[in-house]
Amino acid sequence: HTHTHILCEDAGKRPRGAGVIHCGKSKRGEGTANVIPSMNNSDAILSKNDSARNAVLWDEVAAILSGLVAGGRYGLKVRVPHAFVMTFLFGSHLSFRKKLKVIAKLAAEHASNLAAFACLYKIILASLKALSRIIKQRSTIQPGMFRQLWKSLLAIVVNGPFIERKHITSTNSTAPGLPEQPYHAFLAGAVGGYVVWGRYSGVNYQLILYLVSRVLVGCIKLASEKGIPPFSWKRLTFTKTYPWAAAGVWGAVMMLFEEYPDVLHPSLKRSMDEIYRFASFRSEKSVSGGTTNAE
DSSP, X not given: OOOEEEEOGGGGGSOTTSOEEEEEEOTTSOEEXXXXXXXXXXXXXXXXXXXXHHHHHHHHHHHHHHHHHHHHHHHHHHHHHHHHHHHHHHOTTSOHHHHHHHXXXXXXXXXXXXXXXXXXXXXXXXXXXXXXXXXHHXXXXXXXXXXXXXXXXXXXXXXXXXXXXXXXXXXXTTSTTSOSSHHHHHHHHHHHHHHHSOSOOHHHXXXXXXXXXXXXXXXXXXXXXXXXXXXXXXTOOHHXXXXXXXXXXXXXXXXXXXXXXXXXXXXXXXHHHHHHTOOTTSOHHHHHTOOOOOO
């Protein structure tokens, strides 16, 4: 009852790359044909996988370049009109040529920083996404205590300190240029913020102050949506809490201006001095603190 194979007579007539056919006889004497895949078919599969990987890589590169261009373009669109108005409004002591230089410098700094941050952010996202998938594919325990410890530490850095990985739900996390999970967005933003925006300048500081207020309001809204008291209380609606927020902010800034003016930002202090120290309709003695006695 042995299973003997013989090469089919018409195997030589088959074209190269179509596979080799072996014929055999079963115990009932019936011939069987087995097709063994040729090496060319395996090479085609590998080539297809390589093409898919290259396509994903180029999509990530395209997302990085798009972020670079979009950041620079948006920085110019926002900063040029703002710098133009502020420079001509408050830079009356500057010559026309000096004003143009100031406008160009501010616009170039804003645009270059946004472009650099967007590019670095996308690069870190793509790297974290690739490392996360590599760690997931090689999840088997590696021999050696130090190697396993290194792999565990790398997994914590890449995937975050939490055991359960939470994927981004608002967008397609597998799309190029997008974070695979919220932790990736935080890590990429933190690294980019330190590298790009960590150097103090008027433009950078202004953007940090702008983002602080937006992040604070966003966190309050998120706490309300998550049901965290007191932000989730139904009585604390926006229309009811906004007047109290305005009262607290303006009360605090006026107290600081009158009692501790040096702690305020110089531009804010100059603006408040121009408003609340305006002395055109008062006498010089009144402005200097003197009094006049009527006889």
